Amino acid sequence: LFRSAHSPVVREPQDCSVAILEKEGRVVAQAGLIPIKLGSITPTFKACLNYHPLVTLLDGDFLINNDPSSGGQHLPYIFLLRLFLWTEI
Numbered sequence: 001l002f003r004s005a006h007s008p009v010v011r012e013p014q015d016c017s018v019a020i021l022e023k024e025g026r027v028v029a030q031a032g033l034i035p036i037k038l039g040s041i042t043p044t045f046k047a048c049l050n051y052h053p054l055v056t057l058l059d060g061d062f063l064i065n066n067d068p069s070s071g072g073q074h075l076p077y078i079f080l081l082r083l084f085l086w087t088e089i
Helices: 035-051
Strands: 019-021 027-030 062-065 079-082
Touching: 019 035, 027 035, 035 062, 035 079
Parallel strands: none
Antiparallel strands: 019 027, 062 079
């Protein structure tokens, strides 16, 4: 993320957060970056699923949200959710 970021805000002070969520949106793991931003990741994920239910999504799909009224914090924050879907063994 840092090497490919065009924004110096992300690249230099590493102003971003990363987490792994399970399908209900609960945080399973998070990176040691700026965890305060992760407080709104679950509501943002659930808001995205209101528009695109999980059963309609495929492995590798992306959900992007920066709507403050749909779980986001404010317009400059962009939530990029990459889906990794697998079946249980």
